[in-house]
Amino acid sequence: MMHHVEMFLLCPGLYGNEGLLPARSRLRYSGRPLWEQILLGLDTHTCMELLCLLGAALSLAATLHGAFRDSVVFFCLWALYMSMYQVGQVFLYFQWDNLLLEAGFLCIFVAPLTIIRGSQSVRELMFASGVVKLTSRCPTWWGLTALTYHYETQCIPTPLAWWAHQLPVWWQKLSVVGTYVTEIAVPPLFFSPLRRLRITSFYLQILLQVLIILSGNYNFFNLLTIALCLSLLDDQHVHFWLRKPLWSWLSYGVELSVWALLIFGTIVCFDLRINEQKRGISSRTAFTFHHFNQFLKAVTIPFVWMGVLSLMWAMVTAMFRCACVSGFFRRLWGTVQWTIFGAAAVGMFTISLVPFTFIEYDTNANLWPGVRQAHELVHRFQLVNSYGLFRRMTGVGGRPEVVIEGSYDGSTWAEIEFMYKPGNMSAPPPVVTPHQPRLDWQMWFAALGPQQQSPWFTSLMYRLLQGKQDVIELIQTDIGKYPFHQQPPAYLRAHRYKYWFTEPKADG
Structure with a gap:
């Protein structure tokens, strides 16, 4: 609901007829576009606003009343946001938008039968995010120094990011090690039949997401990830077996062995040692890129089979629930639902193998061609996606930031200050989660490369010269805080600066 409301507020400036990227330019014209003809002759951006309001209303209804939490409503919500995504262009092409679409489509299956769990999406998201940090060969990730740059170079830091940046280097490196463990080693435990392993992996993921929320403004992304992680707590069948004393003792032994192996592997792979001189823990990457590639080849196929077994178990339990329903017609209707949604779930899992195996070339190359063709057919609907957060660390030599200035005479210039992105050095970092100021985000990307990579920036300057409200x-x-609210500027210019956090003892 919140996201639809947010898009409703941003729509005029981003996609209106006088916005940065007018949505009507993305539609094919045959006289008038089809959806404009259907929706009472409204123009394109008004239709988009109507879609946002409809999505917000459906979301609110589903939140307040259980009768609206069914496959039809979730399909409508997915279709509404997919419609926005198709014309959203660069301002909607974020990984969290893809994840939202994927999660929304999963809800269509979860609502009636709980055939697919959100843990599948979380596993792909977290595991791929950890893997790409190493496959990118970024020296900061391999050197475990990425977090010494991350807090000050991320898009929109929070006030706590400054404090996190001041932590000692050994702690920053240890935090990178913890990130690798949480993103690479822990996700396989999502499908463990042992309840406590799943619950512990759940809390490790929650800890990571909360730390990210505290130190950076990543809109609804982390909240959505937490929501998907909640599926790890659905353990009614396993809990029944854990109540038996013998199994309880055996499960304790297996769980302790798993965590002991995980801790031992972390110590060996990152050469963790107590440094008495520095009063900290030293760490380094004790494996090579070749070793990591061999690891990926060894684990990718088992990961796929773990997903297969998890899906089979979910389908069997769903079939069992359908069979236990009283009444012939209700049982028949449940069986029909199970057949339809089960087939769709199997198909969705199958095509998800294409983006998931992007992390390992040989496995991806050996996929059946029919799976690739099926993935290509539905790729534009964003049903399954590949992920890779923070593939390479940016801003190693300082945080690049674009500052726009305007003038009436070409000699006296005034800075156009954004509400959220760094600019005014006297302003503290804001807290805006779960809101995503999409223009501020794109300004961060614009600072990382040449202007040709951000063609929308020319449109921004043009609209500011026109004074489009x-x-x-x-x-x-x-508007009163905008320096040219009374009259548009005659001149605009953009400078690229480099920003750093202040040191703890620096004056000012």
Whole structure:
């Protein structure tokens, strides 16, 4: 609901007829576009606003009343956001938008039969995010120094990011080790038949997401990940067996062995040692890129089979629930549902193998061609996606930041200050989660490369010269704080600066 409301507020400035990237330019014209003809002749951006309001209303209804939490409503919500995504262009092409679409489509299956769990998406998200950090060969990730740069170079830091940046280097390196463990070693435990292993892996993921929320503004992404992780707590069948004393003792032994092996592997792989001189823990990457590739080849296929077994178990339990329903017609209807949604779940899992195996070339190359063809057919619907967060650490030599200035005479310049992104050095970092100021985010990407990689930036400058209020409100909702609110500037210029966090003892 919140996301639809947010898009409703951003739509005029981003996709309006006088916005940065007018949505109507993305539609094929045959006279008038089809959806404009259907929706009472409204123009394109008004239709988008109507879709946002409809999505917000459906989301609110599903939140307040259980009768609306069914496959039809979830399909409508997915279709509404997919419609926005198709014309959203660069401002909606984030990995969390893909994850939201994927999770929304999963809800269609979860609502009636709970055939697919969100843990499948979380496993792919977390495991791929950990793997790409190493396959990218980024020296900061391999040297375990990435977090010494991350807090000050991320898109929109929080106030706590400054404090996190001041932590000693040994702690930052140890935090990178913890990130690798949480993102690479822990996700396989999502499918463990032992309840406590799943629950512990759940809390490790929650800890990582909460730390990210505290130190960075990543909109709804981490909240969505936490919501998907909740599926790890659905353990009614396993809990029944854990109540037996013998199995309880055996499970304790297996769980302790798993965590002991995980701790031992972490110590060996990252050469963790107590450094008495520095009063900390030293660490380094004790394996090579070749070793890591061999590891990926060894674990990718077992990971796939773990997913297969998990899906089979979910389908069998769903079939059992359908068979236990009283009444012939209700049982028949449940069986029909199980057949349809089960087939769709198997198909969705199958095509998800294509993006998941991107992390390992040989496994991906050996996939059946029919699976690839099926994936290509549905790829534009964003049903399954590949992920890879923070593949390479940016801003190693300082955080690049674009600052726009305007002038009436070409000699006296005034900075156009954004509400959220760093600019004014006297302003503290904001806290905006779960909101995503999409223009501020794109300004961060624009600073990382040449202007040709951000063609929308030219449109931004043009709209500011025109004084378009919808675009100005993307920068400052309080128009009075915009330096050219009375009259558009005659000149605009953009400088690229480098920013760093202040040192703890620095004056000012």
